[in-house]
Amino acid sequence: MENSLPKHIAIIMDGNGRWAKKRFMPRSFGHRAGAQTLNKLLKEADKIGIEHITVYAFSTENWTRPKDEVNSLMNLLREYIDDYIKDNETSNIKIDSIGDLSRLDEDLRNKINTLKEISSCKKGLNLHIGLNYGGRDEIIRAVKKMYGELKSGSIKESDINEELFSSYLDTNGIPDPELIIRTSGEMRLSNFLPWQSTYSEIYISDKLWPDFNIKELNKAIEHYKNRDRRFGGR
Numbered sequence: 293m294e295n296s297l298p299k300h301i302a303i304i305m306d307g308n309g310r311w312a313k314k315r316f317m318p319r320s321f322g323h324r325a326g327a328q329t330l331n332k333l334l335k336e337a338d339k340i341g342i343e344h345i346t347v348y349a350f351s352t353e354n355w356t357r358p359k360d361e362v363n364s365l366m367n368l369l370r371e372y373i374d375d376y377i378k379d380n381e382t383s384n385i386k387i388d389s390i391g392d393l394s395r396l397d398e399d400l401r402n403k404i405n406t407l408k409e410i411s412s413c414k415k416g417l418n419l420h421i422g423l424n425y426g427g428r429d430e431i432i433r434a435v436k437k438m439y440g441e442l443k444s445g446s447i448k449e450s451d452i453n454e455e456l457f458s459s460y461l462d463t464n465g466i467p468d469p470e471l472i473i474r475t476s477g478e479m480r481l482s483n484f485l486p487w488q489s490t491y492s493e494i495y496i497s498d499k500l501w502p503d504f505n506i507k508e509l510n511k512a513i514e515h516y517k518n519r520d521r522r523f524g525g526r
């Protein structure tokens with residue numbers, strides 16, 4: 293039987309650097325093109341009824357990139373948020389973030405909070421942006437929160453189960469992604485949603501992220517629909 297449309301698609305937007313290199317342009321040019329690709333796909337995904345998209349925009353490991361690349365990614369994010377706020381009335385998309393924002397500059401954290409507030413009344417697709425996100429880091433932060441509540445007595449050991457643990461993760465309230473797309477041909481998850489991806493179908497596209505378009509998105513969805521999902525059963 294065919295699967296229905298996935299409610300939640302998570303995306304590893306890989307290949308911006310290679311895309312720029314092929315054009316003899318700086319990596320920041322590739323990231324900028326990547327942001328435009330994301331916007332086009334969000335509109336389409338919203339139109340066809342996808343409820344959640346999570347993207348890996350900046351990982352806990354990305355801090356090790358050269359400083360000018362980190363700065364250009366942060367500036368791109370600032371611009372992305374400013375553009376959303378400026379055109380907010382025309383957008384149907386609700387935005388929040390996953391990841392540990394405490395390492396970001398204060399002005400950026402404030403912008404992200406404004407963005408969340410402004411978009412909270414939107415009724416369309418939910419975009420979750422991974423910012424200083426790392427799956428292991430998320431799990432450690434969840435364990436620490438849970439430990440604090442165990443110590444204070446607001447939960448007890450016998451309360452601990454998968455559902456309770458999930459509620460301490462950044463993705464609390466978001467269904468697990470049924471489909472994870474990674475572009476540029478790499479076959480790994482790179483610390484992206486390790487807890488949430490347990491039963492996700494994984495689609496690897498050879499396209500570099502800026503070249504990933506609506507046709508490719510539909511191909512990934514069709515592929516997902518035809519997969520036989522057994523969840524460990526038969």
Ligand code: FPP
Pocket residue numbers: 305306307308309310311319323324326327330348349350354368369372421501
């Ligand atoms: C991986 O490609 C991509 C990133 C580390 C950044 C992804 C960010 C964007 C697409 C910017 C848009 C997002 C928002 C929300 C503003 P890479 O640089 O590792 O590419 P490479 O593997 O070809 O070097």
